[in-house]
Amino acid sequence: MIVIDSAQQSTLARDYAAKGYAILSHMVSPQLAAEWEARYRSLPGRRVRVGRDVQSMWLEQKFAEPAQALDGLAFSEGFLSLAARIAGLKGIDRHRTEVWINRYSPGEWVPTHCDGAGSTQMVVCLQGLTEPDKGGELTVRDEIVPLGAGDAVLFFANGVPHGVLPIGSPKVGPSGFSRVSCAIRLYAPDVEGAS
Numbered sequence: 786m787i788v789i790d791s792a793q794q795s796t797l798a799r800d801y802a803a804k805g806y807a808i809l810s811h812m813v814s815p816q817l818a819a820e821w822e823a824r825y826r827s828l829p830g831r832r833v834r835v836g837r838d839v840q841s842m843w844l845e846q847k848f849a850e851p852a853q854a855l856d857g858l859a860f861s862e863g864f865l866s867l868a869a870r871i872a873g874l875k876g877i878d879r880h881r882t883e884v885w886i887n888r889y890s891p892g893e894w895v896p897t898h899c900d901g902a903g904s905t906q907m908v909v910c911l912q913g914l915t916e917p918d919k920g921g922e923l924t925v926r927d928e929i930v931p932l933g934a935g936d937a938v939l940f941f942a943n944g945v946p947h948g949v950l951p952i953g954s955p956k957v958g959p960s961g962f963s964r965v966s967c968a969i970r971l972y973a974p975d976v977e978g979a980s
Contacts, residue, residue, distance in 0.1 A: 787812055787863055797871045797939075806925045806940035807871050808932075812909065813858075815934040821855050822911035822934075822965050825886050835896055843895065843949075844888040844962070851884040855909070859884050859969045871939055872905045874973045881972040886911070888962040889921060894951035897924065899943050904973040906942035910934055912958045912965035919954035921964045923947065932966070942970070 789797070789809055797807040830846035848854040858864050865877045883903075900906065910932035914921045923930045923938065925947045930938050940947060952963045 787858075787867060789867060794867065794870055798873065801871050801939065801941075802873060804926060805945035806930070806938055808930060809907075809937040809939060811935055812937040813935045818909070818911045818934040819959075821967070822960055825854075826960060828886065830886075830888070835898070843890075843893050846886040846888070848884045848886075851882055854884040855967060859971075865971075868905065868907060868939060868971055872941070872971075874904060874971075876974050877904075878972045878974045883968075883970040885968050887966050887968060888960065889949065889952055889964040891952050891955045891957070891963055893949075893963075894920070895949040897927075897946045897948035899946055900970075901943060902972075903942055903970040905939060905971050907937055907939045907969045907971070908932070909937040909967045909969070910965075911967055912960050912962070914952075914954070914964050915956040915958055916954040919952070920950040921952035921954070922950050923966075924950060 789812055797809065800807040825846060828846040830844045832842050833845045834842045852860045859882050860879055865879060869877050908923060911934060913933040917931060923932060925938065925940050926945055932938065957963050
């Protein structure tokens with residue numbers, strides 16, 4: 786399922802160590818990303834609002850059973866060892882892993898922030914922007930991270946500022962939204978050695 790070969794992993798680990806993030810181009814195929822997006826359209830969700838700005842809203846769909854999300858990707862040994870190697874973690878506490886879908890409509894955005902929880906986070910693009918030159922891109926450390934369907938970025942979410950630029954295009958994709966991504970929040974094992 787993951788198409789990142791071992792030769793790329795050391796480069797990604799160096800990027801992560803130097804910048805606090807690494808871009809995993811074509812982590813999964815665009816076809817698989819589109820399939821996942823369509824499969825989870827009817828998942829219950831809630832509108833999320835950050836701060837006082839009404840426009841910084843999006844639809845968040847949390848998985849009741851994260852281990853089932855994305856065909857079990859976030860709980861697979863291949864994914865967990867890849868994420869740990871790139872992020873320089875000794876392991877991942879799979880029992881605390883959280884997975885959710887974010888859906889953004891025209892005009893929506895996420896202010897720049899650092900997360901309060903998790904060792905690292907991966908964002909997998911399930912539906913890219915129809916007009917990427919009109920906002921809606923993920924930003925990490927004030928750098929625009931263009932993600933197409935199937936691309937991902939792994940970043941130190943509680944130590945590296947990140948957000949989503951305001952979507953300036955009225956166009957939406959097949960999902961009825963401008964952009965769709967899946968967030969996977971990962972936790973390093975506790976000091977006691979939980980795994």
